[in-house]
Amino acid sequence: MKKFKFGAILSVMLVFVVTGLVMAGTLEGVKARGHLIAGVNGSVFGFSMPDDKGNWKGLDVDTAKAIAAAVFGNANKVKFTALTAVQRLPALQSKEIDVLCRNTTQTLTRETTNGLNFCQVNFYDGQGFLVPKKLGVKSATELGGATVCVLPGTTTELNVADFFRKNKMKWKPVVIEQTAELSKAFFAGRCDCLTSDASQLAAHRSVAPNPDDYVLLPEIISKEPLAPVVRHGDDQWYDIVDWTVMALIQAEEFGITSKNVDKMLKSQDPQIQRFLGVTPGMGKALGLDDKWVYNIIKQVGNYGEIFERNVGPNTPLKLERGQNDLWINGGLMYAAPFR
Amino acid sequence: MFALSSASIEKIPFWLDPKKRSIIAQVVVLIMFGLLAWYLVSTTLGNLGKQGIATGFGFLDRESAFEIGESLIPYSAADTYARALLVGVLNTLRVALVGIVLTIILGAFIGIARLSGNWLVSKLAGIYIEVMQDIPVLLQLFFWYAIFYGMLPSPRQALNPIKGLFLCNRGMIFAVPQLHPSHKYIFLAFILGCVLVYFLRHWAISHQARTGKALPVFKISVIILVGFPLLTWVAFGAPTHMDHPKLHGFNFKGGVTLSPEFMALLLGLVLYTAAFVAEVVRAGIQSVGKGQREAAMSIGLKPGQVLPLVILPQALRVITPPLTSQMLNLTKNSSLAVAIGYPDFVSVANTTINQTGQSIEGVALIMAVYLIFSLSTSAFMNWYNKRVALVER
Numbered sequence: 188m189k190k191f192k193f194g195a196i197l198s199v200m201l202v203f204v205v206t207g208l209v210m211a212g213t214l215e216g217v218k219a220r221g222h223l224i225a226g227v228n229g230s231v232f233g234f235s236m237p238d239d240k241g242n243w244k245g246l247d248v249d250t251a252k253a254i255a256a257a258v259f260g261n262a263n264k265v266k267f268t269a270l271t272a273v274q275r276l277p278a279l280q281s282k283e284i285d286v287l288c289r290n291t292t293q294t295l296t297r298e299t300t301n302g303l304n305f306c307q308v309n310f311y312d313g314q315g316f317l318v319p320k321k322l323g324v325k326s327a328t329e330l331g332g333a334t335v336c337v338l339p340g341t342t343t344e345l346n347v348a349d350f351f352r353k354n355k356m357k358w359k360p361v362v363i364e365q366t367a368e369l370s371k372a373f374f375a376g377r378c379d380c381l382t383s384d385a386s387q388l389a390a391h392r393s394v395a396p397n398p399d400d401y402v403l404l405p406e407i408i409s410k411e412p413l414a415p416v417v418r419h420g421d422d423q424w425y426d427i428v429d430w431t432v433m434a435l436i437q438a439e440e441f442g443i444t445s446k447n448v449d450k451m452l453k454s455q456d457p458q459i460q461r462f463l464g465v466t467p468g469m470g471k472a473l474g475l476d477d478k479w480v481y482n483i484i485k486q487v488g489n490y491g492e493i494f495e496r497n498v499g500p501n502t503p504l505k506l507e508r509g510q511n512d513l514w515i516n517g518g519l520m521y522a523a524p525f526r
Numbered sequence: 527m528f529a530l531s532s533a534s535i536e537k538i539p540f541w542l543d544p545k546k547r548s549i550i551a552q553v554v555v556l557i558m559f560g561l562l563a564w565y566l567v568s569t570t571l572g573n574l575g576k577q578g579i580a581t582g583f584g585f586l587d588r589e590s591a592f593e594i595g596e597s598l599i600p601y602s603a604a605d606t607y608a609r610a611l612l613v614g615v616l617n618t619l620r621v622a623l624v625g626i627v628l629t630i631i632l633g634a635f636i637g638i639a640r641l642s643g644n645w646l647v648s649k650l651a652g653i654y655i656e657v658m659q660d661i662p663v664l665l666q667l668f669f670w671y672a673i674f675y676g677m678l679p680s681p682r683q684a685l686n687p688i689k690g691l692f693l694c695n696r697g698m699i700f701a702v703p704q705l706h707p708s709h710k711y712i713f714l715a716f717i718l719g720c721v722l723v724y725f726l727r728h729w730a731i732s733h734q735a736r737t738g739k740a741l742p743v744f745k746i747s748v749i750i751l752v753g754f755p756l757l758t759w760v761a762f763g764a765p766t767h768m769d770h771p772k773l774h775g776f777n778f779k780g781g782v783t784l785s786p787e788f789m790a791l792l793l794g795l796v797l798y799t800a801a802f803v804a805e806v807v808r809a810g811i812q813s814v815g816k817g818q819r820e821a822a823m824s825i826g827l828k829p830g831q832v833l834p835l836v837i838l839p840q841a842l843r844v845i846t847p848p849l850t851s852q853m854l855n856l857t858k859n860s861s862l863a864v865a866i867g868y869p870d871f872v873s874v875a876n877t878t879i880n881q882t883g884q885s886i887e888g889v890a891l892i893m894a895v896y897l898i899f900s901l902s903t904s905a906f907m908n909w910y911n912k913r914v915a916l917v918e919r
Contacts, residue, residue, distance in 0.1 A: 276880060280579065280883075280885070296882075299580075300579065300883050300884075302883070332774065332776045332777055334777065339876060339880065340880025340881065341880075344877065344881075345592055348591055359595055360593045361595055363865075368867075375676045375695070376675065376680050377675040377695055379776045420576055
């Protein structure tokens with residue numbers, strides 16, 4: 188009886204403690220913990236994957252590092268949690284992670300019934316098909332009757348179903364949860380074609396036994412704006428993540444890089460002075476240090492640097508800027524004004 | 527002092543009366559548990575509401591919009607989530623039922639082999655059991671799956687060991703008889719045969735009790751069960767049209783396809799669980815005293831009769847309860863299908879959870895379905911256990 192009472196009191200207390208934590212804002216929680224917890228993919232080269240020394244590398248990883256730099260002034264105060272497509276949204280909803288930077292597509296359902304908010308897009312993507320060259324397929328409309336490898340719980344899984352339905356073609360999905368297992372099955376010939384976001388297909392191909400044996404079909408069947416995600420109900424935290432990505436884009440537009448940011452501190456341009464915190468105010472408004480943009484750019488670099496470093500033409504992915512170029516260069520990357 | 531009056535007993539305060547105390551304790555526990563459950567549910571609902579996450583099972587009627595690799599019932603992306611989940615349930619049942627039957631056959635075979643007097647047979651069975659028990663079933667699944675998609679050729683170079691059977695990395699595709707009106711009647715003939723065999727056995731037992739003469743029941747049963755459908759088939763002019771699989775575009779059309787995912791899952795589960803079943807069977811047989819066998823031999827039963835008439839009925843009492851738990855294990859382990867892409871219930875439910883965002887409802891559904899599977903298996907096996915259990919007089 189005594190034991191039971193103790194257990195009951197303990198569990199009730201536990202519940203209160205848990206709900207207590209729930210009440211606190213995300214920023215305070217992150218600061219109290221001392222590091223940021225970011226949900227990432229973990230097995231897509233160029234976006235988030237540990238290298239052979241165990242260091243996390245990738246565009247999504249750098250986005251998370253930028254958030255850590257904004258909050259702590261130190262880009263390394265972040266821990267990464269690898270999540271499958273199925274795990275990612277519940278992990279964020281249940282507060283296991285503070286932010287999800289895991290090539291996740293912004294959709295209406297996810298922003299409403301799932302209770303999430305998507306911040307500024309950090310990669311504009313579209314869904315494509317990867318096929319072995321020897322199949323001789325020139326267009327996705329020739330894929331009738333094909334077996335298609337696809338990840339579960341993704342927008343791609345729905346897009347591909349829509350695509351085949353629209354074109355009245357029969358197909359068979361092979362749905363495997365682990366990205367690595369899925370690409371193994373595809374390269375072993377289990378499927379005729381692998382479908383995913385075009386950037387991910389490029390990543391898959393770059394780790395294929397023989398990358399030149401595979402071709403991307405010309406069709407892009409969907410819009411996939413990939414963005415960091417936060418929970419509903421914490422506007423301050425949403426603003427921080429949102430404006431962190433915008434800061435990366437704006438820095439590129441201003442021509443501020445990790446190399447010249449110190450020199451830029453002496454710039455006479457009032458916009459840049461506000462941007463880098465020489466004229467204070469912007470950081471305070473977000474609840475951050477006024478040096479937040481300086482810290483991001485100094486430690487992580489601007490969006491262009493991140494892109495070139497992880498997925499650009501000089502990486503195994505060999506992706507062009509395309510839609511992900513700045514708006515002044517004909518792309519879609521556009522940051523709202525910092526004022 | 528000697529005779530305590532009833533009045534003085536009642537004077538014992540209730541907190542010192544063990545009976546009342548235990549009732550009070552249980553009521554308190556129940557209330558506390560209820561409060562805790564209510565607290566958890568209301569907090570969860572409150573938090574979900576605050577985050578603007580939708581709740582309830584309304585999503586089941588919505589269009590699923592995703593495709594499922596294999597299905598026993600017609601299904602397309604235009605069907606509802608409820609139907610998608612049903613497809614998943616049927617896929618789980620399919621692999622679990624076939625798996626359980628094969629596991630029991632293989633397990634019994636290996637368990638008996640383990641007890642064989644032949645040194646080699648016994649040792650081989652022993653090695654099988656040790657190896658299979660010690661490798662995690664998930665690894666075995668990955669292994670078999672890799673064998674199926676990695677070792678077998680593409681459909682265009684499919685292996686064709688016998689006419690009408692193809693093996694490739696899309697699975698095992700084989701010819702089946704083309705649908706014919708006679709099939710219905712052949713099936714009816716088989717059912718009729720089963721009924722007849724049932725009565726025959728009963729009659730044979732009473733016949734033996736009256737006259738002491740045993741009928742060759744087994745041989746007659748086989749003749750009835752094979753003969754009836756065969757005669758019906760001949761009566762319909764022996765239709766032999768087969769639905770042969772043909773390579774068409776990317777894949778085979780016609781025939782029946784067993785996917786690599788299904789075969790890898792089935793093989794992995796059966797080989798793994800059979801090792802445990804073999805040990806259960808061995809233990810059961812060894813639990814029957816040596817004297818029983820000797821007594822059976824001494825009253826003149828043939829060696830072929832000793833096992834089914836004397837040893838097995840007693841061994842089954844020991845075997846049935848642990849066998850039940852192995853069957854449950856197999857059913858539950860089938861949820862590892864998600865790792866190798868077989869669309870079982872968990873896999874479909876996972877996709878549903880992710881597409882709708884209704885995690886709590888989805889997980890509740892998963893738990894409910896597995897609970898129903900397990901409880902019905904247990905109920906059936908308990909009923910069977912009662913039948914074979916020792917009736918003590």
